[in-house]
Amino acid sequence: MKIVRDVYLVGSGQIRLSNPMDCHIYLIDGGNELALVDAGVGLDTGLIIENIRNEGFDEKNVRYLLLTHTHADHAGGCKKLKRAIGCKIITSDIEGKMLESGSEEDLGLDVAKRSNIYPKDYIFEHCNVDQTVKDHDIIMVGKYSIRAIIVPGHSKGSVCYLLDQNGYRILFSSDVVFFGGTIGLGNWPGSSLEEYRKNIGKLSNLSIDALLPGHFIWTLKDGQAHLNKAVENLKLAWVPPAWQHQHPHF
Numbered sequence: 001m002k003i004v005r006d007v008y009l010v011g012s013g014q015i016r017l018s019n020p021m022d023c024h025i026y027l028i029d030g031g032n033e034l035a036l037v038d039a040g041v042g043l044d045t046g047l048i049i050e051n052i053r054n055e056g057f058d059e060k061n062v063r064y065l066l067l068t069h070t071h072a073d074h075a076g077g078c079k080k081l082k083r084a085i086g087c088k089i090i091t092s093d094i095e096g097k098m099l100e101s102g103s104e105e106d107l108g109l110d111v112a113k114r115s116n117i118y119p120k121d122y123i124f125e126h127c128n129v130d131q132t133v134k135d136h137d138i139i140m141v142g143k144y145s146i147r148a149i150i151v152p153g154h155s156k157g158s159v160c161y162l163l164d165q166n167g168y169r170i171l172f173s174s175d176v177v178f179f180g181g182t183i184g185l186g187n188w189p190g191s192s193l194e195e196y197r198k199n200i201g202k203l204s205n206l207s208i209d210a211l212l213p214g215h216f217i218w219t220l221k222d223g224q225a226h227l228n229k230a231v232e233n234l235k236l237a238w239v240p241p242a243w244q245h246q247h248p249h250f
C-alpha cells in the first residue's frame, strides 16, 4: 500500500500484509531503481515479493535492502530476499557482523524465544552483507539520496534512514523511536539506556515530516515532534516510556 509519494508498505505483520511476525517493510521508489527498508522474519518472503509486484514494480529492480538492525523480525528474511531478487544488503558494521554470524544470544533471539515472540524451532538464516555504512553516509537509490544515521540503544548498531524528497523529509526510524516518542528499550543484549541517552540527540533538529517506524502507526506530518518527545524523555529522571509490553514481537 502507498504511504506517501514514492514510499510503499510491502510487508507488515500488524496489518497482516505479510507474516504476523514481520516488522513494517517499506519500499522506496527512486525511479529507475528501488530499495527495501528491512526484510521481515523470512517465513513469508513470497508474500512480500507479491506485494511489490501488486504495486506495479518489478522486484528485480530492488537494488538495495537497507537493513536497520538484526533482530529476526527485521532481518530473518535477508537471505531469502537476496536469493530471490538479487538485492545488495546494506547495514552498519556492527549489525552486519551479527547478520553474518551472530549467535542466538547476540541476536537477542534466545530472550525473544523465551518470551514467546518466536516459536522455539525458528531458525535465523545468516546472510552476507554487501556494503556497510557509517554515520551520515549517503546511499543513492535512483533519484534519491538517503542518509544513514546510526543510533545505538535498541540494538548495538541500529540504523535510521533519512530520505529527503525536495524538502519533505521522511525518517525510517525502525525500533529506535515509535509514534508518540516511545523507544525500543528492552531487556536483551545490545539494548542500553545509556546508549539511548548518548545517541538520541542525533535525531534532534532533523525537521522530519513523515516518521515511518518499524512497528505501530506512522505519521505523515510533524514527525519531528515524536522524535523530540523521545529526546526530552531521555533527559528526565525516570526510565522513559518504551513500547507497549503486550506487543508480541520485536
Ligand SMILES: [Zn+2]
Residues within 6 Å of the ligand: 069, 071, 074, 154, 175, 184, 250
Ligand atoms: Zn528490534
